[in-house]
Amino acid sequence: MTRPAGEEAELTQAWASPPGWRALSAVNHRPMGARFVVTAFFFFTIAGLLALLIRTQLAVPNNTVLGPEAYNQVFTMHGTMMLFLFAVPVLQGAATYLLPLMLGARDLPFPRLGAFSFWCYLFGGLILLSSLVIGAAPDAGWFIYPPLSGKAFSPGINVDFWLIGVTFAEIAGVAGAIELTVSILRSRAPGMSLSRMPLFAWYMLATAGMILIGFPPLILGSILFELERAFDWPFFDTSRGGDPVLWQHLFWLFGHPEVYIILLPAVGLLATFVPVHARQPAFLHNWLVASAIGTGFLSMGLWAHHMYAVGIPQMSLAFFSAASSLVAIPSGIQVFALIATVGMGRPVFRTPLLFALGFVVIFVLGGLTGVMVSLVPFDLVAHDTQFVVAHLHYVLIGGSVFPVLGALHHWWPAATGRMPSETTGKIGFWLLFVGFNINFMPLHHTGLAGMPRRVYTYPAGLGWEWSNLMASAGSLMFALGLLIFLGGLAHAAFRGRRTQDDPWGAGTLEWIATPPPVYNFRAVPVIESRYPLWDQAGLRGAVLNGVGFMPDPQGGRRLAPATTEVEAVPEMALDLPGPTWSPLVTAAIFAGLFLGILVQAYAVAVAGAVAAFVAVVVWMWPSERDHDLPREVEAAPGLMLPLARGHHRSPAWTALWVTLAADAALYASLAFAFFYLWGFAAQWPPAVVRATLSWPAVTALLPLVASVAAAWLAERAIRRDDRAGLVRWLAVALGTGVVFLLLQGWAAMALGPPSRHARDALAHVTWIFQAFHLLVAMTMAGMALARARLGDFAPDRHLAVRIATRFWTYAALLWVVGFPLVHLAPFLFVR
Amino acid sequence: MTEPSASAFRALLLPPLLWAGHFLAVYVFVSLACLWGWHRMEVPVVQVVVAGLTVAVVAAVLLATRVTARMPGFLGRTGGGVGLLFAGATLVVGLPPLLAPVCR
Numbered sequence A: 001m002t003r004p005a006g007e008e009a010e011l012t013q014a015w016a017s018p019p020g021w022r023a024l025s026a027v028n029h030r031p032m033g034a035r036f037v038v039t040a041f042f043f044f045t046i047a048g049l050l051a052l053l054i055r056t057q058l059a060v061p062n063n064t065v066l067g068p069e070a071y072n073q074v075f076t077m078h079g080t081m082m083l084f085l086f087a088v089p090v091l092q093g094a095a096t097y098l099l100p101l102m103l104g105a106r107d108l109p110f111p112r113l114g115a116f117s118f119w120c121y122l123f124g125g126l127i128l129l130s131s132l133v134i135g136a137a138p139d140a141g142w143f144i145y146p147p148l149s150g151k152a153f154s155p156g157i158n159v160d161f162w163l164i165g166v167t168f169a170e171i172a173g174v175a176g177a178i179e180l181t182v183s184i185l186r187s188r189a190p191g192m193s194l195s196r197m198p199l200f201a202w203y204m205l206a207t208a209g210m211i212l213i214g215f216p217p218l219i220l221g222s223i224l225f226e227l228e229r230a231f232d233w234p235f236f237d238t239s240r241g242g243d244p245v246l247w248q249h250l251f252w253l254f255g256h257p258e259v260y261i262i263l264l265p266a267v268g269l270l271a272t273f274v275p276v277h278a279r280q281p282a283f284l285h286n287w288l289v290a291s292a293i294g295t296g297f298l299s300m301g302l303w304a305h306h307m308y309a310v311g312i313p314q315m316s317l318a319f320f321s322a323a324s325s326l327v328a329i330p331s332g333i334q335v336f337a338l339i340a341t342v343g344m345g346r347p348v349f350r351t352p353l354l355f356a357l358g359f360v361v362i363f364v365l366g367g368l369t370g371v372m373v374s375l376v377p378f379d380l381v382a383h384d385t386q387f388v389v390a391h392l393h394y395v396l397i398g399g400s401v402f403p404v405l406g407a408l409h410h411w412w413p414a415a416t417g418r419m420p421s422e423t424t425g426k427i428g429f430w431l432l433f434v435g436f437n438i439n440f441m442p443l444h445h446t447g448l449a450g451m452p453r454r455v456y457t458y459p460a461g462l463g464w465e466w467s468n469l470m471a472s473a474g475s476l477m478f479a480l481g482l483l484i485f486l487g488g489l490a491h492a493a494f495r496g497r498r499t500q501d502d503p504w505g506a507g508t509l510e511w512i513a514t515p516p517p518v519y520n521f522r523a524v525p526v527i528e529s530r531y532p533l534w535d536q537a538g539l540r541g542a543v544l545n546g547v548g549f550m551p552d553p554q555g556g557r558r559l560a561p562a563t564t565e566v567e568a569v570p571e572m573a574l575d576l577p578g579p580t581w582s583p584l585v586t587a588a589i590f591a592g593l594f595l596g597i598l599v600q601a602y603a604v605a606v607a608g609a610v611a612a613f614v615a616v617v618v619w620m621w622p623s624e625r626d627h628d629l630p631r632e633v634e635a636a637p638g639l640m641l642p643l644a645r646g647h648h649r650s651p652a653w654t655a656l657w658v659t660l661a662a663d664a665a666l667y668a669s670l671a672f673a674f675f676y677l678w679g680f681a682a683q684w685p686p687a688v689v690r691a692t693l694s695w696p697a698v699t700a701l702l703p704l705v706a707s708v709a710a711a712w713l714a715e716r717a718i719r720r721d722d723r724a725g726l727v728r729w730l731a732v733a734l735g736t737g738v739v740f741l742l743l744q745g746w747a748a749m750a751l752g753p754p755s756r757h758a759r760d761a762l763a764h765v766t767w768i769f770q771a772f773h774l775l776v777a778m779t780m781a782g783m784a785l786a787r788a789r790l791g792d793f794a795p796d797r798h799l800a801v802r803i804a805t806r807f808w809t810y811a812a813l814l815w816v817v818g819f820p821l822v823h824l825a826p827f828l829f830v831r
Numbered sequence B: 001m002t003e004p005s006a007s008a009f010r011a012l013l014l015p016p017l018l019w020a021g022h023f024l025a026v027y028v029f030v031s032l033a034c035l036w037g038w039h040r041m042e043v044p045v046v047q048v049v050v051a052g053l054t055v056a057v058v059a060a061v062l063l064a065t066r067v068t069a070r071m072p073g074f075l076g077r078t079g080g081g082v083g084l085l086f087a088g089a090t091l092v093v094g095l096p097p098l099l100a101p102v103c104r
């Protein structure tokens, strides 16, 4: 059967982005992914130049290229930018670009969220970078430990740049993780059950889960830290019940998963491109999946191994040391499976495979030194020496830079339609590989010979000269390799030989057409294998001829199937939004808000907060009423699927739960802070003379419960097609919500001043946290109310109401934990 | 949850979630016990509780894994691997309080 003429042009038209500068309003996943990757490499270049500056300074003893202050800024910015602005975003960009293509999807399920994530990342990165330009860059190391980074010892604005820029980038990461999780779970091509899902998707799923749970502790820590620096709320101040070690816990609760957040997607890329060049399906596929899941969870339980030298209890040492050694098992399985895939296949040693082997060699060496430092007695010797610098670069460059460069070469034809040069690729690889080892191998020796990290110079005669000089020479070679490799790719993008479809003979869907058209797939195929292009004869022809799902855009809509989580059964039809300025404008307003906080211009910050609120409401306001949408669309000849928008099982429903999981991690971090200080900080329990329960605090519980009930009654009303009842009950919920907030504010005035003691500060953060969530729920409910009054919603289409109800309930549940912490705990403190 | 989601959950997520719960329980319990001086009691309360918890959770993980491993194909094999990994991991987390002196 042939498709109607003109359908393909209509499809192109539906998915096109505007030309010229208006392309900035594009939300399609490929421009977004490309922007992520290019921006990440921009920050990589700057951080790399800083590294060369470090190596120039350290090349000879008593050097004076950089003074101590400048050196502190340079190494801090190098580490911070490499990790927060390069290593994580570049992989998020790769996933944004590749995942929909691999999953047989036309786009990510929330294109605007993806765009928002990118702009937040860009603005956060630029805020951080601007500190370097004005010479006030963060200078307390990439993990900015207090008390050094506290107001007393870092009075300048430097550390604030770190806190604000990094938090902005973290928010981008969480937004991206929500997007990717839902995409992997709900937008796979029909038939692509979990067992047929490409390995990269598995690895990204594990990574996104880690971001959702691992980033919130740092976001919370940064908020607390900024509150301490700006308003003197003493979370990390030992004289008033705080504890600097709390920062270390919150930081490493994030920081250790971070290492695997960088590693796992990189392994996922390897596990996808190595089989292509080995011409052999990934060996031990199931074990690779199990290892991804295993690493994801295990890495959450290791954070304190960065704190062996702090003086934490011996018990904890044993506990975390044991857990740390465990993670070697899944890591070992992954490396073994990759080697075995090459060994069992008929490998063609093109550039990507060389980078894979580079990964194996370098990462395994880094893993060996990792096992060494995970042993407490050894770590006490090596801690804070150049040995650790060597270790972390073996892991990070081996585990992230090499796989990413290999992946760039491998997917370059898919992105540009042209072949990269094997000659420059291979020359680049060998320079990078040899240069890397000349650079970092000697630093193991320098470290064991006693040279600390983070010192701007060293005297002659300690036996550190030759190894430092060698390292500096190696860094130049490494830089030259990068220049040749990336230059080769850039050249190929314009002058390279044009490729035919699927130039490497790969098996996964992104290679159906090279480069893919804007709409990715002429029709969304039905998948029956892990390597569909290898196993499903005739698949390419069928897709190109429009046989499959949604070949017809039905009046210029961006249609794509949404499927079930496990079996990928087609469930409904997504109708995705086109170009819009909302994400860019909203992110820019947030940037203004954060800049206001940064320079302590609180009027600007408040104005920014109001503007941000308006921007989010405008963004969330639907362009069409759910009520008016067609109930069903034709997904394939003879198959009707319900439209996802407003449907109670739409991907937005999945996104709600994913978001709540991340938010719960944020709240759990707050509770952790409370119990940690209670258990370990000096000046605890706080000197409470007389504990009383203020009557507004208790009375407030009543309207809170009433508001939750009203929200649920509202939902019940619309399920019974009673729109008037919906409006009425939502109004009741809003009213009782306002009463609750007023009583809460009143009760808060009876709490101690936040700067008195860490407990008082935590009490204030806890009630504000909850109040903020209730405000969000009230905004959702208010918008639902407005929509209902305009005649929207139906018994089978009222997703916005369902989401508001769930969020409202969640906000109330927060207070189940919060109320005892704020109002009951003092009874335990009375002396 | 639909039937396939439930079995995928049991195969792939239940063992790690049990491990995480056990990890938290042991960490919090040992911290609190040390804070409140329970390790100085006549009976080795800390060790007994940790050992009991560990045995119980390892058994639960293994049980779940046995059900999983009987499933055919991908979920059976991958879930089996995940289960074994986290049975071992749970055991390793439970050991230190038994081998090293607690609360020092």
Ligand code: HEM
Pocket: A048, A051, A052, A054, A055, A075, A076, A078, A079, A080, A082, A083, A087, A140, A141, A142, A143, A389, A392, A393, A396, A397, A400, A401, A439, A452, A453, A454, A455, A475, A478
């Ligand atoms: C171009 C190659 C690179 C060179 C020559 C280089 C060099 C260095 C040196 C010499 C230090 C130690 C500074 C000191 O302690 O005094 C350092 C620190 C660091 N590097 Fe790199 N680096 C490179 C690439 C990377 C990459 C790709 C990453 C991450 C993906 C990275 C992450 C870090 C981190 C996290 C630190 C610690 C910063 C701190 O102590 O706060 N580096 N680098």
Ligand SMILES: [Cu+2]
Pocket: A255, A256, A259, A302, A303, A305, A306
């Ligand atoms: Cu770690």
